Amino acid sequence: MNKRKHADLSVDFLGFKCENPFMLSSSPVAANYEMCSKFLEAGGGGVVFKTIGTYIPDECSPRFDHVRKEGQPFLGFKNMEQISDHPYEENMHFLRQLKKDYPTKCLIVSIMGSNEEDWTKLAKDVTEAGADIIECNFSCPQMTQENMGSDVGANIELIEKFTKATLAGTDVPIMLKMTPNIELMEVPATAAIKAGGHAIAAINTIKAITHIDLDQMTALPVVNGKSSVSGYSGAAAKPIALRFIANMKQDPFLKDIPISGIGGIETWEDCAEFISLGCTNLQFTTSVMQYGFRVVEDMISGLSIWMEEKGYKSIDDFCGKALNNIVPAEDLERDFKVYPKIDYDKCVGCGRCYISCFDGAHQAITWDAENRKVEIDEDKCVGCQLCLHVCPVADCITPGKVVFKPEDQFGLGSEAKYVEGGPNKRDIIVGQYDE
Amino acid sequence: MSENAKKDYLCEAVPPFTIATAMEEASRCLLCLDAPCSQDCPAGTNPGDFIRAIRFRNFKGAAEIIRTNNVLGGICARVCPYEVLCEEACSRTGIDKPIQIGRLQRFATDYEKASGFEPLEKVEATKEKVAMIGSGPASLTCGAELAQKGYAVTIFEEKAIPGGVLSYGVVPARLPQYIVDEEIELVKSLGVDIVCNTKIGKDKSIEDLKNDGYKAFFIGAGIQAPKMLNIPGTDLDGVTNAVEYLGSAKPSNGKIEPGSKVVVIGGGDVAMDCATTSRQIGSEKTMILYRRTREEAPAHKIEMSYVEELGVHMHYGFTPEEIVGKDGKVVAIKGKGFRDDSMIQLECDKVIFAIGQQPDDSVKSIADIKFSPKNTIVADEEEDCKTDVPYIFAGGDIVNGGKTVVQAVAVGKTAAESIEAYLSKEAK
Numbered sequence: 001m002n003k004r005k006h007a008d009l010s011v012d013f014l015g016f017k018c019e020n021p022f023m024l025s026s027s028p029v030a031a032n033y034e035m036c037s038k039f040l041e042a043g044g045g046g047v048v049f050k051t052i053g054t055y056i057p058d059e060c061s062p063r064f065d066h067v068r069k070e071g072q073p074f075l076g077f078k079n080m081e082q083i084s085d086h087p088y089e090e091n092m093h094f095l096r097q098l099k100k101d102y103p104t105k106c107l108i109v110s111i112m113g114s115n116e117e118d119w120t121k122l123a124k125d126v127t128e129a130g131a132d133i134i135e136c137n138f139s140c141p142q143m144t145q146e147n148m149g150s151d152v153g154a155n156i157e158l159i160e161k162f163t164k165a166t167l168a169g170t171d172v173p174i175m176l177k178m179t180p181n182i183e184l185m186e187v188p189a190t191a192a193i194k195a196g197g198h199a200i201a202a203i204n205t206i207k208a209i210t211h212i213d214l215d216q217m218t219a220l221p222v223v224n225g226k227s228s229v230s231g232y233s234g235a236a237a238k239p240i241a242l243r244f245i246a247n248m249k250q251d252p253f254l255k256d257i258p259i260s261g262i263g264g265i266e267t268w269e270d271c272a273e274f275i276s277l278g279c280t281n282l283q284f285t286t287s288v289m290q291y292g293f294r295v296v297e298d299m300i301s302g303l304s305i306w307m308e309e310k311g312y313k314s315i316d317d318f319c320g321k322a323l324n325n326i327v328p329a330e331d332l333e334r335d336f337k338v339y340p341k342i343d344y345d346k347c348v349g350c351g352r353c354y355i356s357c358f359d360g361a362h363q364a365i366t367w368d369a370e371n372r373k374v375e376i377d378e379d380k381c382v383g384c385q386l387c388l389h390v391c392p393v394a395d396c397i398t399p400g401k402v403v404f405k406p407e408d409q410f411g412l413g414s415e416a417k418y419v420e421g422g423p424n425k426r427d428i429i430v431g432q433y434d435e
Numbered sequence: 436m437s438e439n440a441k442k443d444y445l446c447e448a449v450p451p452f453t454i455a456t457a458m459e460e461a462s463r464c465l466l467c468l469d470a471p472c473s474q475d476c477p478a479g480t481n482p483g484d485f486i487r488a489i490r491f492r493n494f495k496g497a498a499e500i501i502r503t504n505n506v507l508g509g510i511c512a513r514v515c516p517y518e519v520l521c522e523e524a525c526s527r528t529g530i531d532k533p534i535q536i537g538r539l540q541r542f543a544t545d546y547e548k549a550s551g552f553e554p555l556e557k558v559e560a561t562k563e564k565v566a567m568i569g570s571g572p573a574s575l576t577c578g579a580e581l582a583q584k585g586y587a588v589t590i591f592e593e594k595a596i597p598g599g600v601l602s603y604g605v606v607p608a609r610l611p612q613y614i615v616d617e618e619i620e621l622v623k624s625l626g627v628d629i630v631c632n633t634k635i636g637k638d639k640s641i642e643d644l645k646n647d648g649y650k651a652f653f654i655g656a657g658i659q660a661p662k663m664l665n666i667p668g669t670d671l672d673g674v675t676n677a678v679e680y681l682g683s684a685k686p687s688n689g690k691i692e693p694g695s696k697v698v699v700i701g702g703g704d705v706a707m708d709c710a711t712t713s714r715q716i717g718s719e720k721t722m723i724l725y726r727r728t729r730e731e732a733p734a735h736k737i738e739m740s741y742v743e744e745l746g747v748h749m750h751y752g753f754t755p756e757e758i759v760g761k762d763g764k765v766v767a768i769k770g771k772g773f774r775d776d777s778m779i780q781l782e783c784d785k786v787i788f789a790i791g792q793q794p795d796d797s798v799k800s801i802a803d804i805k806f807s808p809k810n811t812i813v814a815d816e817e818e819d820c821k822t823d824v825p826y827i828f829a830g831g832d833i834v835n836g837g838k839t840v841v842q843a844v845a846v847g848k849t850a851a852e853s854i855e856a857y858l859s860k861e862a863k
């Protein structure tokens with residue numbers, strides 16, 4: 001059968017024409033030839049090879065933990081790994097082989113040194129081995145040595161020094177991978193670009209403690225009775241990544257600097273979100289650790305079908321399109337409220353909206369215990385829509401009537417133009433019982 | 436399937452998933468390596484992949500996976516005996532219970548419709564003309580596959596509405612007619628022509644079609660003739676059969692004379708469908724007469740319980756002996772013990788034979804090819820659907836003696852491959 005043709009996903013990243021923006025991020029998922037090759041065969045546009053350093057780290061065991069909520073596993077993932085544990089020469093061999101066998105795929109190589117000589121040597125060697133782009137890892141939060149990892153990402157002086165040292169060893173574009181363990185990423189990113197870097201990769205993992213083992217009284221994972229603060233990734237990281245990226249893309253100095261988006265990417269919708277904030281390259285690890293390289297198949301299919309239907313001919317057509325609509329809180333229009341609307345045909349009478357509105361909002365829902373019927377009291381309702389978020393039935397509570405507040409204190413009427421659309425807009429109700 | 440059954444004739448028994456409930460179900464899926472569910476779908480619909488697509492919110496991609504593998508995916512989602520196919524193979528059973536694969540498949544194809552997504556691209560017909568005889572699932576699939584390969588396909592159907600058993604056999608509670616109509620429209624939109632009211636072997640012959648330029652033929656004539664018992668009284672007014680009863684109820688939305696006291700003969704799913712239908716469209720009392728025990732009845736037990744819930748009286752262990760008439764009309768049926776000497780007499784005004792179908796002699800007039808003693812066409816439908824005449828292919832119920840819709844879909848795919856191979860060789 002003939003699938004309909006879908007939109008082209010190819011995109012230019014730092015001068016490299018990638019067939020699509022989907023790449024493994026630097027981590028154990030891209031640690032050797034076989035893994036990278038399997039991912040590229042599954043359709044990936046390229047890989048960011050696991051961070052190569054000048055020494056082999058000594059890893060702990062166990063080294064992972066994950067966070068669940070109710071039944072869902074892997075909301076967030078914690079790891080205590082460091083950089084590549086393959087011998088240097090073996091890594092160079094993997095890189096040469098990858099470039100030879102997959103010349104059209106984008107080979108990005110992550111490196112990390114502890115001093116300027118290291119950075120220059122690493123850059124030189126991986127360039128010779130075939131790297132199309134170098135990613136400087138300024139951001140691993142669990143390095144055991146000084147002046148490495150996220151220590152660098154939070155230190156302007158080191159960023160400048162190591163960026164320059166890297167440039168001294170290579171003629172390929174370089175991208176700086178940032179740590180989220182700071183307040184403003186614009187600052188180190190600007191320093192890195194001013195020092196000669198070409199692009200930003202964000203984010204690396206977030207310093208975290210996922211759980212405490214209440215018997216052993218230490219964090220998870222427990223390494224012989226002890227544990228450490230270390231990097232958190234996966235779905236929980238996405239909102240944090242998106243905000244750093246939006247901030248950088250809205251920064252007057254950084255706005256045209258290419259960004260590779262990382263953090264919790266699992267579905268094509270995640271990809272579309274990062275692109276809408278201006279990313280032209282996308283990397284992921286945790287989703288692959290949970291599900292395997294095949295996640296890329298649905299990214300390719302889902303994104304290209306969606307773009308086709310939206311009429312986007314290329315990634316550039318919607319890249320950064322959401323940026324203008326993300327404004328400072330003080331610029332939001334505040335002169336109307338949107339009441340929730342309850343669809344009583346769908347309501348199952350659970351009363352969750354009542355509970356949340358009473359205990360967590362404005363006591364604006366009434367409860368008829370006899371009939372298990374909820375009703376919104378428009379005099380009290382502030383339109384926060386907490387009820388809509390907690391209702392367990394799809395599309396039962398939706399954004400309803402828009403009401404403009406009375407004239408403001410200066411006696412001015414509203415000039416707001418309300419744009420239709422609510423949080424459930426992408427979800428079309430399907431299925432029917434009968435005709 | 437009747438877990439949540441409703442008692443209304445036209446009401447689809449199993450409610451659809453919403454996005455939220457589909458996501459919940461897809462999240463239960465283990466996303467297995469070499470997914471066993473995919474391996475056990477006869478038509479290769481690939482549930483392992485489409486459930487994964489749903490899990491990653493690629494709903495349209497899921498529909499695309501289904502349609503590219505099984506053009507009648509929305510129909511199969513409703514009528515397949517998945518509990519003995521994909522769901523039986525499901526690894527999740529090792530934890531609790533299988534993934535509801537059929538319902539997820541239905542979700543994806545419903546989503547496709549609700550969003551107006553069209554996964555398949557029509558291919559210009561530049562190759563030879565090919566005719567399908569019969570418009571059941573075997574021919575619809577074979578026709579769609581061939582049209583997608585660039586052949587000019589026409590389906591000839593003797594009845595006034597296309598679809599075969601889908602349109603006149605499967606009860607609306609399992610398969611509403613609008614779903615059948617929509618999927619037939621989909622097949623047509625791929626370039627397949629459907630000509631109804633044309634019986635091949637009577638209104639037109641294969642020779643005529645050859646003169647019209649058809650280069651290859653697929654016979655998917657199904658089996659329509661009811662099996663009857665050779666007992667006195669079968670010619671009485673009020674005696675009918677499953678195909679006739681269900682087949683007149685469905686197109687008229689249940690507006691037929693249900694019978695007030697109905698006896699259904701048989702113990703298979705079709706017998707249960709007849710009993711359910713008669714109750715839903717207004718019989719006063721419905722009884723089932725089956726010669727073996729409840730345990731031995733081939734019908735799904737869940738269907739039998741549903742029939743029992745509807746108040747149908749089950750009489751096990753009796754074989755019909757005589758239908759008693761008065762003024763040419765049925766008034767009772769007599770039965771005797773199948774394994775003992777018991778006797779039974781049930782008052783009734785309608786008797787429905789639901790003991791299976793068989794090909795009638797008229798199939799032999801379709802083409803001069805080899806038939807088995809049971810009047811089925813001799814062909815290897817698992818392999819290539821070839822008959823003993825090189826340009827004639829056959830599959831589905833008319834070859835296998837009566838299996839399932841998904842088997843007919845599988846065969847339609849095999850036949851299309853085989854016809855393509857034949858025509859490409861001829862063209863050289």
Ligand SMILES: Cc1cc2nc3c(=O)[nH]c(=O)nc-3n(C[C@H](O)[C@H](O)[C@H](O)COP(=O)(O)OP(=O)(O)OC[C@H]3O[C@@H](n4cnc5c(N)ncnc54)[C@H](O)[C@@H]3O)c2cc1C
Binds near residue numbers: 597705831
């Ligand atoms: C009452 C009933 C309920 C069933 N329920 C289910 C179910 O729930 N799930 C399931 O999987 N299976 C079910 N089955 C079985 C399933 O329907 C069949 O296996 C399947 O339809 C076979 O498809 P087919 O294409 O071979 O033939 P059919 O569906 O029988 O279609 C054959 C078509 O060919 C036409 N035809 C015959 N001769 C000629 C001719 N000479 N010229 C032109 N046209 C001709 C016929 O009119 C008919 O429309 C059921 C069967 C019956 C009878």
Ligand SMILES: Cc1cc2nc3c(=O)[nH]c(=O)nc-3n(C[C@H](O)[C@H](O)[C@H](O)COP(=O)(O)O)c2cc1C
Binds near residue numbers: 082140177285
């Ligand atoms: C086990 C593990 C090891 C990682 N190793 C590296 C590394 O060597 N170099 C690096 O730049 N980032 C490393 N990361 C961070 C990821 O590349 C990525 O930035 C982060 O996990 C967020 O993306 P995700 O949510 O898709 O996993 C690692 C992450 C994990 C989970």
Ligand code: SF4
Binds near residue numbers: 364
């Ligand atoms: S919108 Fe907020 S205030 Fe209004 S009913 Fe819902 S939870 Fe209560």
Ligand code: SF4
Binds near residue numbers: 354
């Ligand atoms: S939460 Fe939703 S389903 Fe429950 S009572 Fe409120 S509106 Fe009804």
Ligand code: SF4
Binds near residue numbers: 486527
């Ligand atoms: S066998 Fe069951 S659990 Fe495994 S992929 Fe198929 S549906 Fe999912």
